[in-house]
Amino acid sequence: MKIEITNLRFTYPTGLEALQGISLTINAGEQVAIVGQNGAGKTTLVRHFNGLLQPACGSVLIGDWDTKKTSVAKLASRVGYVFQNPDEQLFSRDVLTEITFGPRNLGYSKEKIDGLVKRALALTELSDKTEINPYDLSPTWRKMVALASIIAMDTPIVIFDEPTTGQDALNVARIANVIAELRQEGKTVVTITHDIDFCAENFERVIALSNGQVLLDGPAREVLGREEILAQTYVDPPQLTRLGKRLGLKETVRNQEEFLKAIW
Amino acid sequence: MHERLSFHMKRNSVIHRLNPLTKLVLILALILISFTSPWYWTPHFVLLLAIIPLSALGGVFPEFFKTATRLILPAASFLFLMQAFFQPIGEDVIFKFYFLDITQESLMFAFRNAMRVFVMVSAFTLFLLTTHPSELMSDLTRRGLPPQFAYVIISTLQILPQMQAKAQTIIAAQRSRGLDTESTFFKRAGSVVPLVGPLVFGSLVEVEERAIAIEARGFTSKHSKTSLHEIPDPSFDKVIRWVLLALVILSIAANLWLA
Numbered sequence: 001m002k003i004e005i006t007n008l009r010f011t012y013p014t015g016l017e018a019l020q021g022i023s024l025t026i027n028a029g030e031q032v033a034i035v036g037q038n039g040a041g042k043t044t045l046v047r048h049f050n051g052l053l054q055p056a057c058g059s060v061l062i063g064d065w066d067t068k069k070t071s072v073a074k075l076a077s078r079v080g081y082v083f084q085n086p087d088e089q090l091f092s093r094d095v096l097t098e099i100t101f102g103p104r105n106l107g108y109s110k111e112k113i114d115g116l117v118k119r120a121l122a123l124t125e126l127s128d129k130t131e132i133n134p135y136d137l138s139p140t141w142r143k144m145v146a147l148a149s150i151i152a153m154d155t156p157i158v159i160f161d162e163p164t165t166g167q168d169a170l171n172v173a174r175i176a177n178v179i180a181e182l183r184q185e186g187k188t189v190v191t192i193t194h195d196i197d198f199c200a201e202n203f204e205r206v207i208a209l210s211n212g213q214v215l216l217d218g219p220a221r222e223v224l225g226r227e228e229i230l231a232q233t234y235v236d237p238p239q240l241t242r243l244g245k246r247l248g249l250k251e252t253v254r255n256q257e258e259f260l261k262a263i264w
Numbered sequence: 265m266h267e268r269l270s271f272h273m274k275r276n277s278v279i280h281r282l283n284p285l286t287k288l289v290l291i292l293a294l295i296l297i298s299f300t301s302p303w304y305w306t307p308h309f310v311l312l313l314a315i316i317p318l319s320a321l322g323g324v325f326p327e328f329f330k331t332a333t334r335l336i337l338p339a340a341s342f343l344f345l346m347q348a349f350f351q352p353i354g355e356d357v358i359f360k361f362y363f364l365d366i367t368q369e370s371l372m373f374a375f376r377n378a379m380r381v382f383v384m385v386s387a388f389t390l391f392l393l394t395t396h397p398s399e400l401m402s403d404l405t406r407r408g409l410p411p412q413f414a415y416v417i418i419s420t421l422q423i424l425p426q427m428q429a430k431a432q433t434i435i436a437a438q439r440s441r442g443l444d445t446e447s448t449f450f451k452r453a454g455s456v457v458p459l460v461g462p463l464v465f466g467s468l469v470e471v472e473e474r475a476i477a478i479e480a481r482g483f484t485s486k487h488s489k490t491s492l493h494e495i496p497d498p499s500f501d502k503v504i505r506w507v508l509l510a511l512v513i514l515s516i517a518a519n520l521w522l523a
Binding site for chain 2: 047050052072073076077079080081083085087088089090091101102105106135149150153
């Protein structure tokens with residue numbers, strides 16, 4: 001499903017102009033990473049996608065729905081949003097009930113809910129933990145429960161707010177796996193991240209925000225190659241990309257594979 | 265720094281620069297004098313000649329005026345009406361309303377009492393507008409107030425806005441999962457559980473973390489502590505405090521003398 005943002009502006013009650021005229025189109029099935037310094041407006045931007053924030057000016061279209069005219073509860077059937085802190089999201093006695101909560105709110109049939117929950121559990125490797133209280137799980141597994149609870153809603157668009165913060169390498173790999181699976185299913189994925197390696201390895205398109213404006217937008221290879229411009233929003237390209245630059249490689253490399261291919 | 269629940273207005277005025285204890289003594293003295301002075305018009309003069317000029321001097325008159333007219337005036341007016349109608353004193357009936365009599369005495373009595381309450385609340389308003397709560401607490405702790413007491417006050421002021429922000433995020437997270445918080449009452453009532461659970465649990469975790477954090481900085485240590493933020497207490501302040509104390513004693517003495 002397509003996201004169309006036209007001249008979006010937003011000002012917080014404190015007077016902070018968080019978004020200063022953003023226009024973007026994110027096509028169905030695209031995998032987009034949003035990067036930028038703290039306070040650049042990343043979270044403010046994605047909170048407009050499911051109507052948690054309303055534009056002061058401009059518009060956000062999710063498919064054919066205008067977020068200004070659609071309730072958050074209704075938009076939840078099109079946009080799933082995984083919050084940064086799972087503790088602000090989880091409340092049920094056990095993992096299974098937690099994951100069933102979202103799809104049940106959307107009013108799916110029982111058979112459909114069972115299927116979606118089973119798939120979400122398998123994707124997040126939680127199938128053997130359905131009986132456990134989420135608060136008895138480690139923070140990394142709680143994060144997976146939060147992910148599963150949104151994936152089970154089967155929305156065409158999924159937003160992740162800093163999914164890899166505070167996660168170990170194994171869990172980062174699990175999250176990357178989930179995102180790859182969502183791509184296979186043709187879902188649109190928008191991820192806010194400060195983890196630039198994670199961004200380089202998993203996303204085709206990168207949008208860099210700075211002070212409420214789009215600084216760079218394009219294929220990951222292009223955006224990550226613009227070291228000087230990214231520095232404006234305090235983003236360092238991945239180490240290998242920078243090393244490749246210093247070595248004078250013609251192409252911008254994003255990962256080990258590309259790096260090895262370029263120097264061989 | 266986190267936002268705090270406080271009325272404090274950041275200004276650079278003579279009143280703001282006074283030591284917090286001086287300000288506390290000042291407003292307590294004004295209140296005590298209003299309540300004990302035998303002279304009928306004292307509270308009225310305290311308001312007109314002390315509290316209002318002081319709020320102007322402190323550069324907070326607009327905020328003070330807003331609070332006084334919107335909050336204190338209605339409450340004081342209500343008190344005035346109640347006392348004027350239900351105070352069974354005096355013979356000189358000037359107004360009759362069914363079985364309720366208003367006498368000149370009850371009117372005078374009610375007017376003074378309403379004014380005393382007005383003085384009390386507005387004095388505290390002035391104090392809160394010009395004094396930062398943590399400044400007051402660190403000054404009082406330095407003078408021997410148990411730090412635990414100061415902690416309870418300050419953390420309460422701090423936790424409320426934080427909990428509010430947390431509640432907002434939790435509501436946003438659950439609405440994103442299709443929780444209906446906007447439609448019918450029954451649907452909304454059912455949506456309380458997903459909101460309260462994470463809020464209470466998260467707040468308990470935070471209390472523990474806070475306790476560990478302040479203990480790591482030697483909260484219960486018996487040694488005397490230094491402060492990064494020195495609160496000046498010039499001799500001028502001390503003089504003011506003694507003068508105010510003397511005035512209060514005079515007022516009470518006059519009251520007893522004439523009684």
